[in-house]
Amino acid sequence: MLEESNVIKGRRVTGYEKYLKSGIFTREVVEIDGNLITSQGPATAYPFAFALIEAANIDTSELRQRLMYTFANAWRP
Numbered sequence: 001m002l003e004e005s006n007v008i009k010g011r012r013v014t015g016y017e018k019y020l021k022s023g024i025f026t027r028e029v030v031e032i033d034g035n036l037i038t039s040q041g042p043a044t045a046y047p048f049a050f051a052l053i054e055a056a057n058i059d060t061s062e063l064r065q066r067l068m069y070t071f072a073n074a075w076r077p
Contacts, residue, residue, distance in 0.1 A: 013038045
């Protein structure tokens with residue numbers, strides 16, 4: 001959908017590379033390019049959710065701690 005609507009043209013994205021031809025593909029867990037936030041796929045639901053919440057200027061540090069998300073050096077933008 002992002003490819004067909006020309007939303008990602010020339011922007012940094014991550015996910016399924018074969019579907020993101022016009023974007024600048026990275027292998028990051030979550031890629032943030034301005035107001036566009038993409039993630040690699042279903043296995044990255046937590047990092048993607050945290051990125052969305054933080055984009056709304058909400059501090060996620062307490063939630064990360066309560067979920068023990070920082071326990072194993074988890075992804076952080």
